[in-house]
Amino acid sequence: MKSSPHRLLLSLSSTGLALAAIFFALSLTPSLMPRSYVIQGALSGVCASAGYLLGIALAWLWRYLELPLRRGPGDNVRLTIAFIGLLVAIGFLWRAEDWQNSIRELWHMTPVDSAEPIKLAGVAAAIFVTLFLLGTLFRSIFIWFSTMFSKRIPHRLAVVFGLTIACLLFWSIGQGILLRAALHLADSSFQAADARIDEDIPAPLAMDKTGSAQSLVSWRGLGRRGRHFIASGPSAASIGEFWQASAEEPIRVYVGLNNVKTVEQRAKLALRELQRQGGFDRSLLVIIVPTGTGWVDPAAMDTLEYLHRGNVASVALQYSYLSSWLSILVEPEYGAESARALFREIYGYWTTLPHDRRPKLYLHGLSLGALNSQLSTDLLDVVGDPYQGALWSGPPYQSEMWRTVTEGRLPGSPAWLPRFRDGSIIRFTNQDNALNFPGAKWGAMRIVYLQYASDAVTFFEPQSFYREPAWMKRKRGPDVSPRLRWVPVVTMLQLLFDMAIATTSPIGYGHVYAPEHYIDAWVAVTAPVISANQVHELKERFSRGEAN
Numbered sequence: 001m002k003s004s005p006h007r008l009l010l011s012l013s014s015t016g017l018a019l020a021a022i023f024f025a026l027s028l029t030p031s032l033m034p035r036s037y038v039i040q041g042a043l044s045g046v047c048a049s050a051g052y053l054l055g056i057a058l059a060w061l062w063r064y065l066e067l068p069l070r071r072g073p074g075d076n077v078r079l080t081i082a083f084i085g086l087l088v089a090i091g092f093l094w095r096a097e098d099w100q101n102s103i104r105e106l107w108h109m110t111p112v113d114s115a116e117p118i119k120l121a122g123v124a125a126a127i128f129v130t131l132f133l134l135g136t137l138f139r140s141i142f143i144w145f146s147t148m149f150s151k152r153i154p155h156r157l158a159v160v161f162g163l164t165i166a167c168l169l170f171w172s173i174g175q176g177i178l179l180r181a182a183l184h185l186a187d188s189s190f191q192a193a194d195a196r197i198d199e200d201i202p203a204p205l206a207m208d209k210t211g212s213a214q215s216l217v218s219w220r221g222l223g224r225r226g227r228h229f230i231a232s233g234p235s236a237a238s239i240g241e242f243w244q245a246s247a248e249e250p251i252r253v254y255v256g257l258n259n260v261k262t263v264e265q266r267a268k269l270a271l272r273e274l275q276r277q278g279g280f281d282r283s284l285l286v287i288i289v290p291t292g293t294g295w296v297d298p299a300a301m302d303t304l305e306y307l308h309r310g311n312v313a314s315v316a317l318q319y320s321y322l323s324s325w326l327s328i329l330v331e332p333e334y335g336a337e338s339a340r341a342l343f344r345e346i347y348g349y350w351t352t353l354p355h356d357r358r359p360k361l362y363l364h365g366l367s368l369g370a371l372n373s374q375l376s377t378d379l380l381d382v383v384g385d386p387y388q389g390a391l392w393s394g395p396p397y398q399s400e401m402w403r404t405v406t407e408g409r410l411p412g413s414p415a416w417l418p419r420f421r422d423g424s425i426i427r428f429t430n431q432d433n434a435l436n437f438p439g440a441k442w443g444a445m446r447i448v449y450l451q452y453a454s455d456a457v458t459f460f461e462p463q464s465f466y467r468e469p470a471w472m473k474r475k476r477g478p479d480v481s482p483r484l485r486w487v488p489v490v491t492m493l494q495l496l497f498d499m500a501i502a503t504t505s506p507i508g509y510g511h512v513y514a515p516e517h518y519i520d521a522w523v524a525v526t527a528p529v530i531s532a533n534q535v536h537e538l539k540e541r542f543s544r545g546e547a548n
Contacts, residue, residue, distance in 0.1 A: 014077050016055030021085025023051030023490055024124065025092035030099040030481040031494035032456045033501055033510060034109065037116040038123055040096070043497045045127025047490050052128075053135065054489065093117040102481040107454075107509045142166040201231045208277050210253050216273045221259035223318055225294035229254050234302055234548050239310045242541060248310035251279045252301075256294070256318045266317050267341035271349060279313030280350070284526060285359040286314040287346050289339045289369035289376065294318035297366045299515040300393065302547055306538055307519065307528040313359065317342045319372075335368060339376035347377070351385050362525065363390035367457055367511065370395040374402065389446035389525045393513050397460050402449060415470035416453035416477040427524065431478065431508060431517060435524040442524075450513060450521045453477020456498035457511045465492040479509050515542035 027047035028040065035043065096115035104111055146162030153161070203219040204212045210230045211219035219227065230252050239247035255270045279285060286304065290296050296316055305312045319338035343363075350361055365373030370392035379386075395402040405426055409418030420426045423440035426447045435448065451458050454477065461469045468486040476482055485491075502511035516539040522528075523535060530538075541547055 013052070013056050013059055014081050015059040016052040017081045017085060019051035019055035019058075020048040020128075021051070021081070021088055023054075024048040024085075025088050026487045026490045027494065028092045028096040028099065028115075029485060029487070030102050030483050031491065031498050032103075032454045032459070032480065032484070033498040033505060034100050034103045034107070034112075035497070035501070037120040039497060039501060040100075040115070041120040041123025042127055043493060044120065045124040045131070047493050048124060048128045049131040049135075050489055050493065052132070089121075093121065096120070099481075099483060102483045103454075106479055106481065107506055109506060138166055138170055141169065201227050204230065208249075208251075210273060210277070216269060216276060217253075217255055217259055221256050222254055223256035223258060223294055225290065225296070226254040226256045226316075226318060229296045229298075229301075229316070232298055232302075232548070234305055234310070236310050238548060239306055242306060242538065243309055245309070248282075250301075250305040250310045251277045251282060251313035253277065253279065253313070253315040254296075254318070255316075257321070263317075263319070263338050263341045266338070267345040270315050270317055270342060271345040274313065274315050274346070275349075277313070279315065280353060280359060282313040282359050283311040284308055284313070284362065285346070285350070286312065286362045286364050287343055287373075287376070288314055288316035289335065289342075289363075289365040289373040290316050290318060291366055292320045292322045292335070292368045294320065297393070297513065299513060299542075300364060300366065300391070300518050303515050303518045303538070303542065304522045304526070306541075306547065307522055307526065307530060314364075315342070315346060320368075335372040336375040339365075339372040343376040347382070347387065360526070361387040363387065364392070366393045366513065368396060370402075371399045374399055386445050388444075389448075391448050391450065391518075391521050391525050393450040393518070393521070394455055394457055394511050395449055395451065396457050405449075414475060414477070415473075416451070416459065416480075429517070429521055429524075431514075433517075433520040435520060442527075446525045446527075448521045448525050450517060452479055452509060452511075452513070454479040454505070454509050455511050456495050456502050460495040460499045462492065464495060465489055515539070515547070 024044050027044040101111040142162050145165045146159050149158035149161045207214040210217050236247045236249040253274045255266045260266050317338050319335040363373050405420050406418050413419040424443040427435050428449045429435045472486050505512050508514040
């Protein structure tokens with residue numbers, strides 16, 4: 001008598017088993033991010049499940065087309081496939097440590113001694129079993145509905161109806177109930193974290209600060225991210241110390257979700273607060289679109305304020321509590337309405353000022369903020385009185401303008417560092433300053449994309465499910481493992497997981513942008529009066545953590 005595990009193994013699809021083993025093994029190869037055994041195990045379990053599902057689909061298609069089948073007992077075939085799959089998995093697990101270290105070495109991280117294959121395999125098995133049981137439940141529902149319909153209509157039509165109903169049922173439960181509940185839970189969790197008052201960040205006493213007693217914006221309503229943005233940053237004294245000369249106190253304006261109810265009210269409040277603080281009297285004014293959680297990258301704004309001796313004003317609106325990667329997957333244009341409202345208010349007032357008595361106007365955003373900042377205005381709408389430029393870092397893969405420019409790059413320039421036309425308006429850069437190239441002269445508007453080749457938020461592509469991304473062809477980026485290979489289905493799932501953990505990378509890689517790279521970008525965009533030696537000294541100051 002055969003044991004239960006033996007009977008279960010013999011009930012499985014041999015084609016599905018073969019592809020599950022192959023996909024599991026290939027999921028261990030490197031992608032953009034180094035992975036812990038938990039993340040790798042979850043990825044491998046999902047990949048194995050995808051392989052098994054694909055195998056079942058191919059086997060069904062083979063039978064449906066009435067192609068010749070192998071005759072004879074199939075039990076030995078399944079056992080053989082399972083044994084070979086186990087050997088392949090063990091072989092790839094043995095190499096997983098080396099593959100992960102191929103990324104860690106490029107990023108100057110400490111190599112791992114082991115990929116912890118037993119723990120990894122345990123996590124993968126748990127994920128695979130869970131997804132297999134869900135698949136079995138789907139199959140049971142499909143068969144039940146098909147059987148019920150086949151009593152009244154032709155069999156093949158009943159199969160179509162049964163499959164349709166099963167798909168709709170699973171989709172409605174997954175999308176309408178489980179996903180909505182998960183998003184609500186995540187939103188509530190982020191909202192609670194955002195509302196928490198940090199005792200070590202008191203409300204500012206200076207009347208010209210956002211959130212002070214004289215401010216139009218309440219300190220509590222700013223939220224945790226807003227309060228941190230206002231309270232942090234370099235002071236006039238620290239900036240002056242670097243320049244060995246007097247400097248101004250930077251102006252930072254932020255309006256949180258809880259300050260006023262509607263997007264339009266928040267935008268108008270931000271404008272009034274910016275006017276109250278004298279933001280339009282500064283040399284530079286930056287309209288910032290934060291990340292999904294409302295976070296403004298200090299590496300971006302601190303560096304700009306140093307470069308221009310504090311003569312900078314910046315303004316931002318919070319539009320969400322969710323993290324950027326989650327918002328990108330669920331609702332990629334989340335926050336575009338807020339970005340448009342803020343730009344409309346600030347730009348509208350800015351255009352009423354005399355050209356020689358108004359600040360230079362710039363846009364900035366990181367991650368989801370970069371996407372929404374690009375959506376805040378149409379260049380054709382401002383061509384008569386354009387803003388001076390923009391710095392967009394880590395633009396998500398859905399960014400239409402970024403994608404159009406990347407696809408229109410000059411022949412020979414890589415997709416991870418394109419050159420667009422003559423470089424007079426748009427340029428790209430990464431860890432190596434690539435903004436100054438022979439023959440290129442800036443025009444009236446300067447736009448820079450700061451992006452790392454290892455940033456999955458930027459370089460994830462749903463189409464990698466069936467085709468190799470352009471950035472994987474030919475020469476790779478300096479921070480991408482040379483052992484990365486494109487595999488249908490698997491690569492897309494790897495990049496999806498990479499995107500979820502992109503902010504766990506060390507600074508200067510993945511989706512964590514370094515101050516020294518912001519400095520190069522801001523120098524190109526805003527053209528401050530600064531020597532090469534001073535740029536180097538400023539980078540050193542930030543690398544030592546002495547900027548504040």
